[in-house]
Amino acid sequence: MGLHRAECRPLDAFRSAASSANRSWLVKENDHVVKGAARDGRTVAELDGTRLPLRVADRFFLAAHSGEGRISPRIDGELLALGCAGGLLAELIVEEEVALTPDVRPSGNGRCPDFLSWTVLREVRRESGHDLRTWLEYLAQTAVEKVRCRLVLIDVLREVPVSGGLRGGSAAAWRIADEQRRNTTAELEELFTGTETATGNGVITVPERLAEITFALLVRETGALRHLRLSKQAQRQGAFRMNSWESLLPGTLRSLVHEIAVARGRSAITPRH
Numbered sequence: 001m002g003l004h005r006a007e008c009r010p011l012d013a014f015r016s017a018a019s020s021a022n023r024s025w026l027v028k029e030n031d032h033v034v035k036g037a038a039r040d041g042r043t044v045a046e047l048d049g050t051r052l053p054l055r056v057a058d059r060f061f062l063a064a065h066s067g068e069g070r071i072s073p074r075i076d077g078e079l080l081a082l083g084c085a086g087g088l089l090a091e092l093i094v095e096e097e098v099a100l101t102p103d104v105r106p107s108g109n110g111r112c113p114d115f116l117s118w119t120v121l122r123e124v125r126r127e128s129g130h131d132l133r134t135w136l137e138y139l140a141q142t143a144v145e146k147v148r149c150r151l152v153l154i155d156v157l158r159e160v161p162v163s164g165g166l167r168g169g170s171a172a173a174w175r176i177a178d179e180q181r182r183n184t185t186a187e188l189e190e191l192f193t194g195t196e197t198a199t200g201n202g203v204i205t206v207p208e209r210l211a212e213i214t215f216a217l218l219v220r221e222t223g224a225l226r227h228l229r230l231s232k233q234a235q236r237q238g239a240f241r242m243n244s245w246e247s248l249l250p251g252t253l254r255s256l257v258h259e260i261a262v263a264r265g266r267s268a269i270t271p272r273h
Contacts, residue, residue, distance in 0.1 A: 055211070078140075100255055155177055158175055221261045
C-alpha cells in the first residue's frame with residue numbers, strides 16, 4: 001500500500017491483542033456458527049452443507065485468487081490485504097454499523113451476522129476517532145488470514161497439507177472446496193451484463209445491491225479485475241456500469257472505494273527496498 005506504520009501508532013493500544021487474537025478468533029467464530037444462532041437471535045445455517053451467504057470480503061478473496069488444487073493470489077499481497085480490509089469495512093458500512101464523520105465511528109446496534117464482522121466492529125468501538133486510511137492499514141495486517149479462516153469455517157475453502165521439503169517442517173495451502181462458489185468471474189459477468197437495476201439519479205440503498213457493487217469496485221481498484229477472463233462485452237459494459245454505480249453509492253462507500261484507489265496508487269510509486 002505504501003503507507004507507513006507510524007500512521008497507525010494511535011492503534012498500538014490494541015495491536016498486540018490483535019496479533020494474538022487469530023487463534024482465539026477462529027475458535028470463537030467456529031462456536032458462533034456451529035451453535036446456529038446469531039447474536040440477535042436469528043437462525044444461522046449449521047455446518048451441515050447448507051450454504052451461508054458470501055460477504056463482500058469473501059467474494060473479493062475468491063476473485064483475487066486462482067488455481068485448482070491450490071489457490072494462489074492473482075495480485076500483489078499488499079493489494080490483496082487492502083481489498084480484504086476494504087471488504088470487511090464495507091460489510092459494516094452496508095449494514096449501517098459504522099459511519100464516517102469523517103473518522104470511522106460505530107453507528108448501529110452491533111447486530112452483526114458473523115463473529116469476524118463483530119470483532120472488527122468491536123475494535124472500531126474501542127478505538128473511535130481514527131480516519132479511514134488508518135483503519136484500512138491496520139485491518140490489512142490480518143485481514144487476509146481472517147477472511148480465509150471465515151471461508152474455511154463455512155466450508156468454501158479447505159486446507160491442503162504440503163511438505164516442507166528438504167528443509168523439513170510443514171506448511172499449508174488451500175483449495176476451493178465448494179465448486180459452485182469458485183467462479184466469481186461468472187458472477188461478475190452476470191453483474192455486468194444482466195438487467196440493470198441501478199437506474200435513475202437516486203442513491204442505491206438495497207443492501208445486497210450495495211454489497212455486489214462494492215465487491216465489483218474493490219476488484220477493479222485493486223487490479224484483480226484485469227486478471228479475470230471476462231468476455232469483451234462484459235468488460236465494456238462493466239467499465240461503463242461501474243463508473244455510473246460509483247456515483248450512486250452512499251458517500252461512505254464512495255469514500256472507501258476512493259481511499260483504496262489512492263492506496264493502490266501510493267503502492268505503485270513507493271520504492272521497494
